[in-house]
Amino acid sequence: MTRHFSIVTAALLAGAFPLQAQQAPAPQQETVTPEPVDDTADHNTSPDETSEGTGQTDAGQDAAPRPQPQVGADWPFWGGDAQATRYSPLDQITPENVSQLEEVFTFHTGDLPEGTAEGKYSPEVTPLKIGDDLLMCSAMNILISVNAETGEENWRFDPGVPNEAIPYGATCRGVSAYTDPSTTEGDACATRVIQATLDAKLVAVDMETGTPCEDFGENGTVDLWQDIGERVPGWYAVTAPPAIVRGIIVTGAQVKDGQAEDAPSGVVRGYDAVTGELAWAWDLAAPEQNRNGPPEGEVYTRGTPNMWTTAVADEELGYVYLPLGNSSVDYYGSNRSEVENEYATSLVALDATTGEEVWHFQTVRHDVWDYDLGSQATLLDYQGTAAVLLPSKQGDIYILDRETGEPLTPVGELTDLPKGEIEPDYISDTQPISEWHTLRKPALEEKDMWGFTPIDQLWCRIQYRRANYQGFFTPPSSDRPWIQYPGYNGGSDWGSVAVDTERGIIVANYNDVPNYNRLVPRDEVTSKAINRQTGEEKAGGGAEGAADPQEGSPYGISVNAGWRNTGTGVPCTRPPYGGIRAIDLETGETLWDRPLGTARRNGPFGIPSFLPFDIGTPNNGGSVVTASGLVFIAAATDNLFRAIDIETGETLWSTVLPAGGQANPITYEAGGRQYVMVTAMGHHFMETPVGDEVIAWALPED
Amino acid sequence: MSDLTAPPDHTERHETVWGVKLLGWISVLLGAVILAGGVWLILLGGSWYYGLAGLGLLVTGILLNRYMMEAAWTYLAVWIGTVAWAWWEVGADWWAQVPRLVAPTLILVLLLLCIPALSRHASKF
Secondary structure (H helix, E strand, O other): OOOOOOOOOOOOOOOOOOOOOOOOOOOOOOOOOOOHHHHHHHHHHHOOOOOOOOOOHHHHHHHOOOOOOOOOEEEEEEOOOOOOOOEOOOOOOOOOOOOOOOOEOOOOOOOOHHHHHOOOOOOOOOEEEEEEEEEEOEEEOOOEEHHHHHHHHEEEEEEOOOOHHHHEEEOOOOOOEEEEEOOOOOOOOOEEEEEEOOOOOOEEEEOOOEEEEOOEEOOOEEEEOOOOOOOOOOOOOOOOOOEEEOOOEEEEOOOOOOOOOOOOOOOOEEEEOOOOOOOEEEOOOOOOOOOOOOOOOOOOOOOOOOOOOEEEEEOOOOOOEEEOOOOOOOOOOOOOOOOHHHHHHEEEEEEEOOOEEEEEOOOOOOOOOOOOOOOOOEEEEEEOOOEEEEEEEEEEEEEOOOOOOOOOOEEEEEOOOOOOOOOOOOOOOOOEEOOOEOOOOOOOOHHEOOOHHHHHHHHHHHHHHEEEOOOOEEEOOOOOOOOOOOOOOOOOOOOOOEEOOOOOEEEEEOOOEEEEEEEEHHHHOOOHHHHHHHOOOOOOOOOOOOOOOOOOEEEEEEEEEOOOOOOOOOOOOOOOOEEEEEOOOOOOOEEEEEHHHHOOOOOHHHOOOOOOOOOOOOOOEEEEOOOOOEEEEEOOOOOOEEEEEEEOOOOEEEOHHHHHHHHHHEEEEEOOOOEEEEEEOEEEEEEEOOOOEEEEOOOOOO | OOOOOHHHHHHHHHHHHHHHHHHHHHHHHHHHHHHHHHHHHOOOOOHHHOOOOHHHHHHHHHHHHHOOHHHHHHHHHHHHHHHHHHHHHHHOOOOHHHHHHHHHHHHHHHHHHHHHHHHHHHHHO
């Protein structure tokens, strides 16, 4: 779901910070001449996958790398800088004075769930800050510009997304911005804000006024449902900001999980950022045939692995890095094609100028656990090599050569894994693991079962003993439940990691929860795929996989996300359920690791205990690291926003949010003051209260 | 104790006796549930603790209903065994100890409050 985008804006305090200077450092002045085109051409052709007949379009005019805006006063990309490090060079707020932070303003988007949207909100938005403006989207894709210093609204544009378009949850993680180099400042849509919506539209509006860009698609909108097939509300939705590289907007889409094998295609497409025209399509099952769109009357290959999260782009190389999910359906694989098996749950590098694959790196073989890649990858320099850091839901962290995909850190192999009884010929008996660093914890034992009393602990022990569990990568089963640990929300999810490039520290928050699953034989399945539902029958906002039909496969799927005890709602496994860890970037060693989230809002039967102890709650949403050595993060289900000392892991400051803060925070400068900001809007899956607040803090003015 | 003459005392004793009865039945109920689940867990190849502790609690409950001081000694043995087992399983992991020790200790406290009443009965019969 998340992606990334790149923007070029005028007048970005060049040199405001020493970003990680890895691969050809991005020019810091907009007057800088781009890297020689020859150089990039080399990159484009050196990999083996190049083929004749490139689907190159007139995007070629944009093919040279552009100077990229810098993070500092601004927060120009969803991931902070173009490399998605979530590292800010700002240092006005320090470990010494952070306790003095005070709220400067709260902005209300006004977008709260109504009618059928009740219980389905999960906004997750992280604003951009460019110049004087904060640019964001609401849960239902209302684009909003807010004055970054005062919190006053500049403009809003509502693309009118209907409630029925909500897939699993109403999520818009953020927007992207793009400056057209052929314009001058003041031209309409010289800099445009671009988002893709839950009803699968790509929308571009002028950053100054919020007016749709007339030259982009049809009155500022491109229909992403083009060539996807049957238009089923909620089945094909975009929740992440697009990546923009070399003038090409790159976007995938979230394909609703668990519905049917005949799901919409996972095709990833590039669009001209000025005109909105299709530049290329990457249909992994028919890359050549469908590069410029499928033949008349056909659609992109259905059921293929999709990219719901955020991509990151390397403007110099012209590559975009796509974290892919697995094939539809998630928990059964015998009828997947070879090519789906090849790409599912892989990081794929595409040449964004042509849409051709450069390399791919697979993290799970024959994924039947929904271990899709949820995190945005981060670009960095690793021991002198331009690298890309990839965190996975299983908790593994890989560092790969950005040009070739070759691992730069050791990758090991699990062997002799159990193959199960459902599809033993399909289940892989080997899997890759990172031998450099993993957030994963040891396999569960009976004594890890929990509860609030001996009775619920006993019941969980009985469930544990009755289940099929053979450790990590236990294959699905149907005659009895199986334990999946880490669960699909385990390890690193869409919040991604932050990398302090100056100190050489990775900050990773993570979930540590299992799922308790069962494949449900077809004749016991009561739910219907989203395209078979009529009238009032709608898939609810419950946990993904709670009762999904998986039509076209022999089994539906029942997932108890977080493995919670029936009745009490208390997790069956002991705390902590989530943590945050600092990792030495050079060695992969853990510097500190601590539970993230207090027990104040957790308790049996959903009753808050108000206990201030660090129990370690599930958490979604990443962190920001600042040059002064602070880590800002909300994420946890305790609704606290906190500042942590990057050297020690100690919480130096925290404040209670009015709703769940399941969003990545940002930091920026306005009027000479450093602000930190997070959106508090809640999350249905995390069961945190819903809100519409965008809140900024700063030190008191003298 | 021979304070049968004082009405307030009499009332207090009456309530304490009912407290013993109540704790007795609670112990019987919880003990039966834990014993049943514990036997199931043993059959599944899991920990023997619950079967043994459930049995101990059931016996404690029966003895309480008979106002026998042996209830206290029985439960004390269960509780000490519980502490030892809990420490063996998870050591100083405070959160992991919550389901292991909180409820059993609460029962221990209630049981200790019953001891005066049990003593009275012990001396009476």
